[in-house]
Amino acid sequence: MIRRQRYRLRTPSTGREVLVEAEPGKIYRDRDTGEPLEVVGKVLPLAPSPSKLPWAVENLRFCPHCDQLAQKDLNDCPNCGRRMGPLSEPAR
Ligand SMILES: [Zn+2]
Known part of the structure; x- marks a missing residue:
């Protein structure tokens, strides 16, 4: 199983940020407004961590x-x- 890189994505009009396991090159859209999300940054760490919790906000x-x-x-x-x-x- 391939672990995808997680990104912080932001809705430009609302400033709302979400953490998404995003595929490079794919456009993600805000669920409510439908506008394309802009990438704010990668979520670190890249290596697996000992935590059992998912990387949700x-x-x-x-x-x-x-x-x-x-x-x-x-x-x-x-x-x-x-x-x-x-x-x-x-x-x-
Ligand atoms: Zn620290």
């Missing part, structure tokens, strides 16, 4: 050290390797 957070996206269930940032600390979960 609701599963991601920004690393406080390097400001890159990482899955919420990871303790260590896959980009810079530093500990991101606990999520804002209810204390047990």
Whole structure:
């Protein structure tokens, strides 16, 4: 199975951004407005990460050290390797 590169795509008129496993050269359109999405950037890391969570917006957070996206269930940032600390979960 080929893992596709994930991209951040933005709807120009609304500024809404989505993470999509996009194929190069293919045009993706906004579900509501139908306008072509512009590529904002690739989503790192490219290598498989130990997280089980998919790279969906609701599963991601920004690393406080390097400001890159990482899955919420990871303790260590896959980009810079530093500990991101606990999520804002209810204390047990
Ligand atoms: Zn980091």
